[in-house]
Amino acid sequence: MKKPMSRTTLLLVSIALAGAAAVPAAEKVELEGYAEWRHGDVLIVEGQRVRADRGVDFKGAGMARDFRSIPLGYETKVEGSRSQDGQVAAREVEAKPNGSAMFEGDLKAAFDQTESMWRQRGQVFEAREGGRVQVLGKLHESGPEVRRVRRITERLVPPYLGPQDFRVYVVDNEEWNAMAAPNGSIYVFDGLLDAMDDDEVAIILGHELVHATHEHSRKQFKKQIWIQLAALGAMGLADGIDSDAKRLAVQAVTMIGASAWSSGYGRKHEDQADRVGLRYAYEGGFDVSKGPGLWGRFAQKYGDSNKAVNFFFGSHSVARERQRNLERELQLNYRH
Numbered sequence: 001m002k003k004p005m006s007r008t009t010l011l012l013v014s015i016a017l018a019g020a021a022a023v024p025a026a027e028k029v030e031l032e033g034y035a036e037w038r039h040g041d042v043l044i045v046e047g048q049r050v051r052a053d054r055g056v057d058f059k060g061a062g063m064a065r066d067f068r069s070i071p072l073g074y075e076t077k078v079e080g081s082r083s084q085d086g087q088v089a090a091r092e093v094e095a096k097p098n099g100s101a102m103f104e105g106d107l108k109a110a111f112d113q114t115e116s117m118w119r120q121r122g123q124v125f126e127a128r129e130g131g132r133v134q135v136l137g138k139l140h141e142s143g144p145e146v147r148r149v150r151r152i153t154e155r156l157v158p159p160y161l162g163p164q165d166f167r168v169y170v171v172d173n174e175e176w177n178a179m180a181a182p183n184g185s186i187y188v189f190d191g192l193l194d195a196m197d198d199d200e201v202a203i204i205l206g207h208e209l210v211h212a213t214h215e216h217s218r219k220q221f222k223k224q225i226w227i228q229l230a231a232l233g234a235m236g237l238a239d240g241i242d243s244d245a246k247r248l249a250v251q252a253v254t255m256i257g258a259s260a261w262s263s264g265y266g267r268k269h270e271d272q273a274d275r276v277g278l279r280y281a282y283e284g285g286f287d288v289s290k291g292p293g294l295w296g297r298f299a300q301k302y303g304d305s306n307k308a309v310n311f312f313f314g315s316h317s318v319a320r321e322r323q324r325n326l327e328r329e330l331q332l333n334y335r336h
Contacts, residue, residue, distance in 0.1 A: 073160030
């Protein structure tokens with residue numbers, strides 16, 4: 001007759017089985033973003049830790065001759081698998097310089113104009129039908145709150161950019177909102193600053209900075225423009241596509257406000273901003289373990305629905321789901 005296992009042995013077996021179940025099976029991973037930090041042999045792409053697998057298939061342009069020589073700021077695509085420690089073992093890597101893309105200059109110029117108008121009036125506002133204007137709050141360019149946001153932002157910016165690439169403003173509004181526009185202007189509502197500590201503000205600003213650094217507005221806008229051009233039958237007019245597209249870009253930017261831009265982000269871009277924004281906060285020395293609880297606070301304040309977090313957060317993923325996603329990110333990338 002076999003001797004029954006002791007309670008201590010049963011406990012050890014249970015812990016071992018739980019640990020084995022917690023280790024995910026090999027997961028295929030595809031990343032498309034920028035090379036933003038390098039720690040020894042590990043490159044950070046789309047917020048993930050990437051190492052070159054043995055025999056990696058590498059395609060590079062510009063100064064990217066191999067995996068180790070990829071300059072920070074280069075557009076980088078990775079295909080590989082997730083290791084048990086959360087790192088991505090890359091089988092295929094493609095890296096190239098980040099050049100100017102279609103509509104990028106038009107969007108930056110349009111937001112430069114919007115920023116200038118807001119500064120002239122000392123207010124953030126949106127144009128409405130019939131010539132009406134909705135004022136969202138007084139605009140501050142200096143003061144202790146602006147200095148606080150600037151200090152946090154300077155720690156978040158990836159090394160291939162600099163603090164001089166961004167301008168910080170605070171808006172008098174009690175809502176929990178923030179935005180980083182395509183031209184590098186950053187707007188934070190003082191309601192958010194009053195309710196959040198620096199770690200939480202950093203996580204939110206990291207998210208918004210990714211929308212700017214990863215050109216989400218331009219990518220979303222390009223998609224919308226091609227739909228409009230197709231509807232107008234312009235796709236068949238090869239010689240006129242460029243001029244028609246630029247004309248539509250200018251018209252669209254002058255007709256819609258900041259809330260329409262932010263609500264235009266797709267689910268893919270929102271999830272990427274959450275992942276990469278957490279990395280920005282981590283590299284800046286902030287406590288990213290507060291991320292999941294932060295979105296729980298948003299759910300408590302606004303309800304667990306997209307419509308609740310208005311204006312800048314117009315169509316972000318449901319807060320509870322974002323909370324779960326960030327919990328997974330912490331397990332994959334920040335527990336070692």
